[in-house]
Amino acid sequence: MAEEERVAHEEYKCPSCGAPMHFDPASHSLKCDYCDTVIKLNDENSGQEFSLDDAETEVDLSWQQENHVLRCSACGAENVVNKKEMSLVCPFCGSTQVVEVNELAGKKPNRIIPFNITEEAARACYQRFLKKKLFCPSSVKKLNIECQVNGVYIPSWTYDADTYSSYHGRLGEHYTVTVGSGKDRRTEVRTRYFTISGRIQVFFDDVLVNAGSSINNKELEKLEPYDTNNSNDFNESFLAGFGSEHYSLTVKNGFNRAKEIMAPQIKRRILDQYTYDVVDYLNVKTQYDNVTYKYVLLPVWIGNFKIKEKSYRFLVNGENGKTTGKYPMSALRISLFTLFIIAVVVGIILYFVLSE
Numbered sequence: 001m002a003e004e005e006r007v008a009h010e011e012y013k014c015p016s017c018g019a020p021m022h023f024d025p026a027s028h029s030l031k032c033d034y035c036d037t038v039i040k041l042n043d044e045n046s047g048q049e050f051s052l053d054d055a056e057t058e059v060d061l062s063w064q065q066e067n068h069v070l071r072c073s074a075c076g077a078e079n080v081v082n083k084k085e086m087s088l089v090c091p092f093c094g095s096t097q098v099v100e101v102n103e104l105a106g107k108k109p110n111r112i113i114p115f116n117i118t119e120e121a122a123r124a125c126y127q128r129f130l131k132k133k134l135f136c137p138s139s140v141k142k143l144n145i146e147c148q149v150n151g152v153y154i155p156s157w158t159y160d161a162d163t164y165s166s167y168h169g170r171l172g173e174h175y176t177v178t179v180g181s182g183k184d185r186r187t188e189v190r191t192r193y194f195t196i197s198g199r200i201q202v203f204f205d206d207v208l209v210n211a212g213s214s215i216n217n218k219e220l221e222k223l224e225p226y227d228t229n230n231s232n233d234f235n236e237s238f239l240a241g242f243g244s245e246h247y248s249l250t251v252k253n254g255f256n257r258a259k260e261i262m263a264p265q266i267k268r269r270i271l272d273q274y275t276y277d278v279v280d281y282l283n284v285k286t287q288y289d290n291v292t293y294k295y296v297l298l299p300v301w302i303g304n305f306k307i308k309e310k311s312y313r314f315l316v317n318g319e320n321g322k323t324t325g326k327y328p329m330s331a332l333r334i335s336l337f338t339l340f341i342i343a344v345v346v347g348i349i350l351y352f353v354l355s356e
Ligand SMILES: [Zn+2]
Pocket: 014, 015, 016, 017, 018, 019, 032, 033, 034, 035, 036, 037
């Protein structure tokens, strides 16, 4: 992204020279590129949570009046942009085909995890990621990554909940018996079934749900963890120079996704109390109490690595550098690896055939 395209937002103007300022991940402050003026930002963390019951009614009107939603015709990303900002470049793909859509900016973020990883460091993260990939050609591993990376904030909901579950189910334990006699004598594995039932209480803290659509749930899982409990209170200055995506999942609907994340963890906690080999069935009924949420913006570097006419999208967690994404694969390396696996399998088969 070219510097002049970034921001022309009143609040981010340098008090000494009037040039645009941007958030600098290395110093966690607003920095002017022209005169080196630095404004330190508050790292406040109120730890405040909000009740899900009031979620629909809590709307910050001034936030809605100051911001609008711009949609990128090229990649479909919806960005929340301050109306004073002149930026006409999509932070997700670099396209200039952005149009205002008739949609409100919605809720104001409660918290933000500021960028900690710089743009250069994000490229270095991808380089290290490539080096660990078996199928990535060595010629690519040696390259100096010099592609475009865009810093964007992804919307997320985090939920806390007290859960009370009642359950009943049937588990099985294996045991062996000796059957037959004489030459026919052999051992067989049988299963002894028993029923279980009870109640369990599990508390969940900051269950993270992706509220945007520009990166999918699988990708976000690969970028996690984000330290949402230590996020900063939201302050628009952190956005200077970065894009922020509009949420497409409402806070109420997001809680359904949170339940999907909690359910297997509750099941695990129930099963951990027993010794068993198989689960015949397990029915769990859960009640959720004291549900609270926060609207947290998560920092992500999105890169497009281009080589031989092909482009590979990668993502870097802007807080800790965790990386995921696509990368070039060498057909030769894949074939060699497949041949190696076949050779090992054939070797094992031959070993057993010959030792019969
Ligand atoms: Zn300045």
